[in-house]
Amino acid sequence: MLLFSILEEMFSYAFIRKAVIVGLLVSLCASLLGVSLVLKRYSMIGDGLSHVGFGALALATALNLAPLSVSIPVVVLAAFFLLRLSENSAVKGDAAVAVISTASLAIGVVIISLTTGMNTDVCNYLFGSILAMTKADVYLSVTLSIAVLILFVLFYHKIFAVTFDETFAKATGVKTGIYNTLIAVLTAVTIVLGMRMMGSVLISALIIFPALTSMRLCKRFKSVTIGAAVISAICFFIGVVVSFLYAIPTGASVVMANIGAFCLFGLINMMKQRRIRI
Numbered sequence: 001m002l003l004f005s006i007l008e009e010m011f012s013y014a015f016i017r018k019a020v021i022v023g024l025l026v027s028l029c030a031s032l033l034g035v036s037l038v039l040k041r042y043s044m045i046g047d048g049l050s051h052v053g054f055g056a057l058a059l060a061t062a063l064n065l066a067p068l069s070v071s072i073p074v075v076v077l078a079a080f081f082l083l084r085l086s087e088n089s090a091v092k093g094d095a096a097v098a099v100i101s102t103a104s105l106a107i108g109v110v111i112i113s114l115t116t117g118m119n120t121d122v123c124n125y126l127f128g129s130i131l132a133m134t135k136a137d138v139y140l141s142v143t144l145s146i147a148v149l150i151l152f153v154l155f156y157h158k159i160f161a162v163t164f165d166e167t168f169a170k171a172t173g174v175k176t177g178i179y180n181t182l183i184a185v186l187t188a189v190t191i192v193l194g195m196r197m198m199g200s201v202l203i204s205a206l207i208i209f210p211a212l213t214s215m216r217l218c219k220r221f222k223s224v225t226i227g228a229a230v231i232s233a234i235c236f237f238i239g240v241v242v243s244f245l246y247a248i249p250t251g252a253s254v255v256m257a258n259i260g261a262f263c264l265f266g267l268i269n270m271m272k273q274r275r276i277r278i
Contacts, residue, residue, distance in 0.1 A: 010244045018138045019250070023197055023236050025145035027206055029190040031232035032152050034207035035214070035225050036163040036183055043211075045082065045184070046204035048097035048104075049191045052078040054200040055108035056192075057125045062115040068140055071192045078104070079188035083181060128199030128251035141193045148186050155182060160221055198251040206232065209258035216265040217272075235261050 010016055030046075037043045056071035063070075082100055133141070152159065161169035162179045170176045187207070194203045214227035239254030246253075 030206035
């Protein structure tokens, strides 16, 4: 009964209703893409692109432009560049992510220091705030999140192929470059949409934790993907409720919920393995 009264009070606020809708959609997108990124050992792309997003948001603030309209194309271009840099140069994988990540963060800090200064808006970009989303942001976020989910479902089998055995997929005629680019672009869009709520520092947790948690118990790609989506949605909702009850940042509480789920599933997996040995 207490839980229902808490939920009733929480959902009486319009900004929380908007945050839950957008947050659940972004969490689903991040968890689905996260499975492929983790298995391809490219999970830190989320961290790199989130820092690019921070730089883009800083530029949008300095120019007094709509944050999402600036950051989405910039981060998508960065995803293309990151993919090409990793494939066609001496700078590979995590090193390429580190180069883009640190450069973008530094540019963002310089822009902010020279214009608006280190104010509350900057903290919102770094650590997230459910109050930061405008009505236009909500409509755009919902539309793009649904588009990401639809594209993931439509190209699920191709994404599965390039995730598990890219060489074999290439040999069978799959245009792996196109689908790797699709994964990168969908990830870029998801990162930007989630940054307003989770912040550039914490958004990569939405990509990494649900996938790793699901892999603790599930073994097949499809079951891991579904498990990651369910875990991500539940953890996000728990995080929002905890944030409302204790007045702590939403992004941090969502990450803590994911950490709790990761530890719980790890414990269950250990007990399961021990039972099998006995």
